[in-house]
């Protein structure tokens with residue numbers, strides 16, 4: 001591992017100044033992703049600026065009736081919070097679906113949002129990778145891409161975003177609060193159309209090394225979730241290769257409000273299918289005001305997945321994602337699923 005300095009600044013402003021003024025500096029939170037990447041030689045910061053003691057670690061009600069979650073809140077504490085469990089079960093379930101108990105005890109909300117892709121080539125410094133070394137190529141397209149993106153990828157990168165928590169936050173219209181050299185600002189996790197546009201995350205395009213709209217020195221301080229009536233009836237489903245301690249192959253976060261058999265409100269986001277937590281706005285538009293039936297849930301899934309561009313070894317994710325979406329929405333609506341799953 002490359003030698004590095006370690007700094008415990010007195011306050012967030014000093015932490016921001018330390019990272020802004022030094023290109024090799026990085027914020028350190030729980031370290032469960034960053035330190036792994038340093039051991040692999042993928043991340044080579046020359047200064048770690050420890051923010052664990054500086055970030056808010058409380059979950060507080062907002063004046064609007066939602067919750068403000070400090071960026072320093074540990075993943076375990078977030079999942080265990082009674083308000084989160086009762087009012088936003090999709091978020092508690094998503095966090096519990098990630099990593100292991102020990103890791104969740106260390107991992108913070110801010111670090112979880114900014115964890116890096118698990119693409120094998122990204123993590124192997126002996127291989128080319130446009131995300132790690134811009135312009136070096138993307139071996140995944142012709143190589144191992146079973147777990148990679150079917151939506152939102154580009155010829156330059158088809159990595160997937162690994163966070164479970166971020167998928168739930170995307171479905172819940174969460175807003176990320178940031179302090180930085182340019183002052184404080186708030187960013188939605190996802191924008192007004194399918195995918196990430198206008199929010200925290202960026203699609204890879206021809207710059208896969210730029211994953212977010214954050215600038216150097218920007219420090220995530222909190223995440224706010226609005227009050228959302230349908231969130232009380234919400235769930236997270238993660239399909240993975242083994243029952244625990246594995247990243248998603250496909251995941252779905254959904255919240256549904258049905259009145260008299262008709263969809264009054266639906267929130268849907270997909271994980272492990274795109275370089276970003278994928279808000280499924282096209283599907284939501286199909287669902288609004290429609291009968292809460294398996295047929296309409298399938299139409300909504302088809303509308304979202306119409307833009308998919310799978311590679312040979314991950315085309316199965318199309319069927320898998322459709323099936324999970326339909327099954328989850330049926331469960332949330334209390335609707336019978338037809339024998340053939342349609």
Ligand SMILES: Cc1cc2nc3c(=O)[nH]c(=O)nc-3n(C[C@H](O)[C@H](O)[C@H](O)COP(=O)(O)OP(=O)(O)OC[C@H]3O[C@@H](n4cnc5c(N)ncnc54)[C@H](O)[C@@H]3O)c2cc1C
Pocket residue numbers: 026027028029030031032033034035036051055071097098099100103106107108109110111112113114115162163164165218219220221245246247248
């Ligand atoms: C074996 C294993 C299995 C895992 N399985 C899953 C899984 O199934 N699902 C899942 O979602 N995750 C999984 N994870 C990932 C885990 O959730 C992340 O490592 C963790 O959430 C990162 O949080 P952290 O606080 O440790 O971040 P760190 O590792 O400290 O930081 C991560 C990145 O965020 C930056 N950063 C941290 N805090 C801030 C901030 N406040 N503002 C700006 N930048 C910041 C750091 O500079 C760094 O670039 C797994 C990890 C391991 C090791």
Ligand code: SF4
Pocket residue numbers: 117119120121122128129130131132137138139140141148156157158159208
């Ligand atoms: S998919 Fe992205 S992260 Fe993976 S090898 Fe290609 S450029 Fe690198």
